[in-house]
Amino acid sequence: MSTDYKFEGWMGDDVSSSEGKMVWREFQPKAWEETDVDIKVTHSGICGSDLHTLRSGWGATEYPCVVGHEIVGVAVRVGSEAEGGIKVGDIVGVGAQSDACLGRDGPCSTCNAGLPQYCKSGVITYNSRHRNKDKSYGGYALYHRAPSHFVVKIPKGVEPEYAAPLMCGGITVYSPLKFHNTGPGKKVGIVGVGGLGHFAVLFAKAFGADEVVGISRRENKRADAINLGCDDYIATSDDADWVKKNSERFDLIISTVSSDDMPFNEYVALLKHEGTLVQVGAPEAPIKLNPMSLIYGRKNVTGSGIGSPDEIRDMLQLAADKQIKPWVEKRPMKDANQAIVDLEAGKPRFRYVLVNDS
Known part of the structure; x- marks a missing residue:
């Protein structure tokens, strides 16, 4: 099934991309599966992990790479086997993990314990490989495709610019x-x-x-x-x-x-x-x-690593109940290169969130 939207985003082609030299272009998301959700990205937080990855600081990055794993947007396509009761039009988010074995590849002590973030087969939202071996691409983009198990609904009372950096940070x-x-x-x-x-x-x-x-x-x-x-x-x-x-x-x-x-x-x-x-x-x-x-x-x-989807849901609900508001500065998605340069310079107080104009 074809879609009427394209997956485009800020591509890092080599180490120099961490210096504000990402290039905007189209990319091919993972092959669609009926367990997936397509998200029209409205907000994407900028995390220090993005810089580490763009400059291959934690090891060799598999370029080209679209970073961004604090993703919030609107569900525009929902597979027939999607989890979580997600419907088209829901405001949803994806954090730093987008897949794990979930016991599908045999016994897994962490997945069986409800801790998929520690799964040895876990998939990072970018610079990784999905279980079908397709590359994972992140949220400095117009659209994002993710397995539904790792997509969570954003509760009322948490604005998207606050929800985005909560997804990882x-x-x-x-x-x-x-x-x-x-x-x-x-x-x-x-x-x-x-x-x-x-x-x-x-x-x-x-x-x-x-x-x-x-x-x-x-x-x-x-x-x-x-x-x-x-x-x-x-x-x-x-x-x-x-x-x-x-x-x-x-x-x-x-x-x-x-x-x-x-x-x-x-x-x-x-x-x-x-x-x-x-x-x-x-x-x-x-x-x-x-x-x-x-x-x-x-x-x-x-x-400690990140958290499971259930922990993320609990955290978001606490943020809604306690009216927790992270200190964020919204930046246009078109200014992503300057934003990561400013992050490296230590300018944000305390998180940048990229916003798609549309």
Whole structure:
């Protein structure tokens, strides 16, 4: 069945595309299956992962590549076997994952546990291969095609410009905050008050944590952190005694930074006895960890990925119920190249969302 619309988007052809040299052109989406949904993209969040991928920072990218995995739009075609009760005209979203084995390829402990985001056969929304071996293309585009299992309805009360960055940035921190029982009685530190970290502040407050503290390098982020809802702020480069002053302060730390020269062992020193540091930022090179920083205090260091479609639904409903509004700046889709250059320069406060004029 042919469609009356074309799949066109911002194509990265090589490493230079990360410098604002993407090219707009038509691409071929995955072959249509009756389990799929076609989405007319209205909003596409810009995530740091887009830059890592465009410049092959996490390994060789399979060019050409259309990035963007914080996708919101209107369902314009829904397969006869689609899941989730999605109908043409629904406002829907897709995050960083667009497929997994879901037990179809044999026993899978993570899919069977309702955690398809950790499936070894999982498919990333771009720069990956669908189960039928077709390439996956992302949301810097006019249209997006995705398997319906990973398409979620956007609830009323969440505007599309807010929903888009929640699909990856939001769920990346919501999932570990929920898993580690953030709520009353917990003191939480958020490393990196930026594109990821500001979501963590908003959700930690929504979960009712006793204390939420922003942690970043410079004092000039303090006002933003307090305006987001932080109870306190730590500037690691502007206070020589920051570790001593805050030793054993936190039950949980969410580290959103992707720098490989972060003071990781010092962050661990801020944990209480049996406290946990969750790393969600993904550096392009290894970081150093002194095991002794864990041994004394029986402290825990772990990681967390994105979230399952069910977790995304729960997160979106919480955002609707609590009227959570991420700090976003809308940019025209036609200005995507300049937007990623500005992201690399650290200009957004705190997320850019590309908007299709139509």
